[in-house]
Amino acid sequence: xxxxxxxxxxxxxxxxxxxxxxxxxxxxxxxxxxxxxxxxxxxxxxxxxxxxxxxxxxxxxxxxxxxxxxxxxxxxxxxxxxxxxxxxxxxxxxxxxxxxxxxxxxxxxxxxxxxxxxxxxxxxxxxxxxxxxxxxxxxxxxxxxxxxxxxxxxxxxxxxxxxxxxxxxxxxxxxxxxxxxxxxxxxxxxxxxxxxxxxxxxxxxxxxxxxxxxxxxxxxxxxxxxxxxxxxxxxxxxxxxxxxxxxxxxxxxxxxxxxxxxxxxxxxxxxxxxxxxxxxxxxxxxxxxxxxxxxxxxxxxxxxxxxxxxxxxxxxxxxxxxxxxxxxxxxxxxxxxxxxxxxxxxxxxxxxxxxxxxxxxxxxxxxxxxxxxxxxxxxxxxxxxxxxxxxxxxxxxxxxxxxxxxxxxxxxxxxxxxxxxxxxxxxxxxxxxxxxxxxxxxxxxxxxxxxxxxxxxxxxxxxxxxxxxxxxxxxxxxxxxxxxxxxxxxxxxxxxxxxxxxxxxxxxxxxx
Ligand code: NG6
Ligand code: CA
Numbered sequence: 001x002x003x004x005x006x007x008x009x010x011x012x013x014x015x016x017x018x019x020x021x022x023x024x025x026x027x028x029x030x031x032x033x034x035x036x037x038x039x040x041x042x043x044x045x046x047x048x049x050x051x052x053x054x055x056x057x058x059x060x061x062x063x064x065x066x067x068x069x070x071x072x073x074x075x076x077x078x079x080x081x082x083x084x085x086x087x088x089x090x091x092x093x094x095x096x097x098x099x100x101x102x103x104x105x106x107x108x109x110x111x112x113x114x115x116x117x118x119x120x121x122x123x124x125x126x127x128x129x130x131x132x133x134x135x136x137x138x139x140x141x142x143x144x145x146x147x148x149x150x151x152x153x154x155x156x157x158x159x160x161x162x163x164x165x166x167x168x169x170x171x172x173x174x175x176x177x178x179x180x181x182x183x184x185x186x187x188x189x190x191x192x193x194x195x196x197x198x199x200x201x202x203x204x205x206x207x208x209x210x211x212x213x214x215x216x217x218x219x220x221x222x223x224x225x226x227x228x229x230x231x232x233x234x235x236x237x238x239x240x241x242x243x244x245x246x247x248x249x250x251x252x253x254x255x256x257x258x259x260x261x262x263x264x265x266x267x268x269x270x271x272x273x274x275x276x277x278x279x280x281x282x283x284x285x286x287x288x289x290x291x292x293x294x295x296x297x298x299x300x301x302x303x304x305x306x307x308x309x310x311x312x313x314x315x316x317x318x319x320x321x322x323x324x325x326x327x328x329x330x331x332x333x334x335x336x337x338x339x340x341x342x343x344x345x346x347x348x349x350x351x352x353x354x355x356x357x358x359x360x361x362x363x364x365x366x367x368x369x370x371x372x373x374x375x376x377x378x379x380x381x382x383x384x385x386x387x388x389x390x391x392x393x394x395x396x397x398x399x400x401x402x403x404x405x406x407x408x409x410x411x412x413x414x415x416x417x418x419x420x421x422x423x424x425x426x427x428x429x430x431x432x433x434x435x436x437x438x439x440x441x442x443x444x445x446x447x448x449x450x451x452x453x454x455x456x457x458x459x460x461x462x463x464x465x466x467x468x469x470x471x472x473x474x475x476x477x478x479x480x481x482x483x484x485x486x487x488x489x490x491x492x493x494x495x496x497x498x499x500x501x502x503x504x505x506x507x508x509x510x511x512x
Contacts, residue, residue, distance in 0.1 A: 034127065034269035034404050035378065036325040038312065039090070039396060041273065042305055043083065043136060043171075043280040045373065046335025048356025049302055053373050057352055058293050058302050062310030066327060066377040069384055071423065075430070076374020077392040078332055081362055082439040083138050083171060086332040086393060087275075088112060091119040091139075091160065093397030093413030096440055097511065103439045107174045107196055107235040108147060109140035111155040118412035120397040122161025124271045127406035132164040132261050133157050134254050135275030138171050141180070149176070149194040149240070153183045162273075166257045168250065173281050173340060175235040177228045178243040179253070187243040194240030200225070201238050208232025217282055217297075221469075223340040231282045231341075247284035250277050251304050259315040266319040271400070274312065275332075278305035281339045295352055296344035298337070323380045326403065326423075330393055331372040334361035337467050346468075354467060359488045363438055363469075364462040365446035365455060366488050370436045376423050387422065389430030390448065395419045435510055438462075447507040451483040452496075454503040477504070 047053055050060040052067035079089040084105045085096030092113060096102040102112055113119070121131040141147040141156045147169065157165040167180040176196050179186040185194060195201060208215060208224035209232075216230030226236045229247055245253065258274055278285070283297035285304045293299030309329065316322040335354035337345040339362070360366025374391060376382055398416035401408050415435075421428035436446030443458035455478040465472040479493040479500045493500050 034129070035381075036270050036272075036321060037124070037400050037403065038272045038274060038325060038327045040309060040312065040327060040329045041087075041090070041135070041275045042329070042331040042373075043275070043277055044333060044336055044339070044362055045279055045302070045305065045331035046354035046356070046361060047358050047368060047371050047373060048353045049279070049335060050306070050373050052375075054356045055352060057350065058295065058299050060302060060306040062306045062313065063329065063373070063375070066309065066313065066329065067375045069379060070327075070375055070377030070382050071384070072386045073374040073376070073391055074386060074388045075390040076330060076372055077370045077390070077434060077436065078330060078372050079370065079392055079394045079435075080437045080440065081333045081364055081369030083136075083280075083332045084112065085437060085440055087137075087139055089394045089415070090396055091121065092117055093120065093394060093416030095394065095415045095435060095437070097437050098414075103441055105138055105140045105170060106198070107170050107176070107237075108198070109170070110142050110144050110146045111159075112140040113155070113160055115155050115159060117160065118409050119160045120400050121157075121271060121273070123397070123401050123406055123408060123412070124404050125161045125163070127401075127404040128269060129404060130164075130265045130268050130270045131162045131272070132270070133162050133273040133275065134166045134258050134261070135168065135273075136171055136277050136280075137165075137167040137169055137180070137275070141169055147196070149185055149196055150188065150190070153180055153185075156180070156183055158183055164261060166254065168277060171280060172247060172250070172277050173223055173234055175226055175228070175233050175237040176240060177233075177245055177247070178240055179245060185240065185243050188240055189242045192239045192241055194237065194243065196235065196237045198235060200236055205236065205238070217284065218342040219340055220338055220342050221340050223281075229284075231284065247282060248286045251308055252286060255308055255311045258312060262312075262315045262321070263319055266321055269404070274308070276305050276308055278302070278308070281341050281343070283341070283343050283345075294348065295350065296348035298343060298345040299348070299352065325378065326381075327375070327377040328396060329373065329375040329377070334369045334372065335467065336362040336464055336469070338469065357486050359465065360462070361464050361467050363464045365436045365438050365444055365457075366462070366465060367446075367453070367482070367486070369438065370446065378423070382423055383426065385426060387426070387430075389419075389422050389428070390432075390434055391419050391422060391430050392434055395431070399423075433506070435507065445507060445511070447503055448482070449503055449506075451481055452499055452503060453480045453482050453488065454478070454500060454507060455480070455488075456504065456507065479503075
């Protein structure tokens with residue numbers, strides 16, 4: 001190459017570089033001090049289900065990597081041990097037991113969040129953020145009569161501060177298997193209206209009972225109504241054929257949408273709530289993940305979830321946003337094995353321990369029900385470490401508001417604490433107390449203060465205590481010392497009545 005030619009090559013290189021910089025801008029500068037915030041919410045993922053929390057036979061390199069580069073919380077919690085109340089609290093910064101009807105939402109549930117409620121999304125939106133929710137919603141849609149599936153689905157996310165959504169409206173073991181984009185069912189043919197109900201639409205409507213031998217995944221309890229894609233579900237539906245998705249494609253569609261949305265919004269600060277359906281039942285992974293582990297679909301779904309985390313990170317890097325984006329990763333409740341389908345979750349478990357050192361899981365208020373893998377990742381801002389400070393998904397709302405530099409409206413985010421300092425300062429303290437709830441009907445609560453955990457069970461029984469859905473009789477009040485007994489095996493209430501009494505009083509005050 002002669003001299004003139006090499007000068008030309010260098011010049012072209014410089015011009016291209018400048019063009020690329022101009023296109024991306026220095027994202028830090030163009031956002032001022034406002035970081036992008038992405039919450040990645042897994043579904044039914046247990047404390048011990050990923051590598052960085054002790055799983056040795058399920059590869060989760062992407063989750064492990066953000067944990068190694070960020071904060072791995074050992075006392076990170078979701079606020080409830082089922083999906084709907086945790087999601088309600090994450091969005092509103094309010095304990096779900098404060099509002100009636102926040103238990104697991106049925107297919108035709110109206111919107112559970114009352115119109116006008118400030119949410120993490122609406123508050124960030126008021127600070128100039130663009131906001132999106134992608135994935136499972138499960139907080140109901142529409143007015144008091146429930147969703148108008150063939151019309152406009154309001155109130156919905158657009159009324160709670162989101163500029164965009166691509167949703168699975170309920171949860172995928174419930175009908176219908178369609179996407180909601182913004183406020184309408186995506187791809188619906190008006191000549192084939194979508195009908196959703198609790199009763200069979202006709203005597204010859206095929207169900208998991210009448211056509212059980214044709215299912216590709218058999219049900220074990222419940223989940224025996226309308227069949228779609230070889231899987232029978234909770235609830236009935238007809239029509240909307242052109243709008244229906246394949247379970248196998250859920251993660252791909254959402255990641256495609258998330259990456260597109262991130263790229264479209266790289267110039268403005270943004271908030272994205274990415275709600276994976278993995279690893280909830282029915283665990284139907286994409287074909288390329290089938291057999292990724294020796295633990296059957298439950299293990300394979302964890303690998304699929306991990307892939308999603310890697311894709312989001314790659315998208316941030318590709319858009320040069322990885323140094324001004326905070327990712328918060330967590331689960332919506334603890335683990336469950338057989339949750340209604342015969343998917344070998346129990347048979348293929350082997351030595352894998354979904355709740356790790358904890359006891360209990362989904363549906364109860366032992367630690368396994370709500371203590372979740374929780375990771376905070378923000379390269380350059382967060383120093384990599386493990387933290388035992390208590391943080392809950394309910395705190396994301398106020399913490400995010402502080403990071404965005406915006407005032408929380410009076411009366412909003414009542415139970416949410418600003419824990420932004422915990423992200424930056426290894427000496428900062430997290431919560432001093434936390435209320436844990438189950439699905440919310442029976443008045444069962446966990447209450448943690450430091451090393452102590454009080455368990456109030458008005459039902460005096462709990463399900464899934466040993467990761468089997470058999471009800472276990474438990475005392476009304478128990479006290480555990482998590483410092484010496486993380487597995488909540490030794491009820492020490494008789495030795496420490498005074499501590500239990502004080503905690504019960506404070507718990508009751510918060511509940512009231
Ligand atoms: C239960 C379902 C379970 C799951 C759960 C909600 C039966 C027998 N069990 O009622 O399969 O759907 O609700 O899970 O129907 S959650 O993670 O969305 O809260
Ligand atoms: Ca869940």
